[in-house]
Amino acid sequence: MKICPKCDSQNANNAAVCKNCGASLNDVPDLSDVVADVEQKSRKPAVAFLCAFVSFAASASKGLLPLESEDVTSTHYILYFIGCAVSIIFLVFCALLLRGIFKKKSIPAIGLAAVLLGIVCLIMVILDVLSLPATIADFRTLF
Ligand SMILES: [Zn+2]
Numbered sequence: 001m002k003i004c005p006k007c008d009s010q011n012a013n014n015a016a017v018c019k020n021c022g023a024s025l026n027d028v029p030d031l032s033d034v035v036a037d038v039e040q041k042s043r044k045p046a047v048a049f050l051c052a053f054v055s056f057a058a059s060a061s062k063g064l065l066p067l068e069s070e071d072v073t074s075t076h077y078i079l080y081f082i083g084c085a086v087s088i089i090f091l092v093f094c095a096l097l098l099r100g101i102f103k104k105k106s107i108p109a110i111g112l113a114a115v116l117l118g119i120v121c122l123i124m125v126i127l128d129v130l131s132l133p134a135t136i137a138d139f140r141t142l143f
Pocket of ligand 1: 004005006007008009018019020021022023
């Protein structure tokens with residue numbers, strides 16, 4: 001649907017001129033496209049939050065593995081590495097979705113939550129990366 005900029009009449013999506021006043025509608029966007037665009041933009045922060053949450057869960061789940069105890073097996077390490085990889089992948093998704101969020105004047109609450117959770121995940125990932133050489137060295141002692 002196109003809304004005439006002169007008289008506010010509703011016109012068909014493919015209308016070239018307003019059926020009421022004859023004004024040109026060539027530069028008027030189809031309203032359903034505009035609505036779909038706005039809806040998609042507003043979903044982005046929510047999806048970003050979901051990605052940050054998955055990243056956080058993957059990173060936190062590694063803490064459940066008994067890496068310090070003596071009954072640790074190679075499976076525990078493999079799960080640990082998978083947890084690291086999943087955490088990093090979803091953190092990247094989160095960052096890509098949140099790109100440019102601070103340029104906007106109004107940031108939705110879910111977007112801010114995604115940013116905060118993303119920062120927590122980033123710290124966890126950095127700690128993982130820093131301890132990775134030690135973890136790999138421990139992993140090798142199993143063989
Ligand atoms: Zn008109």
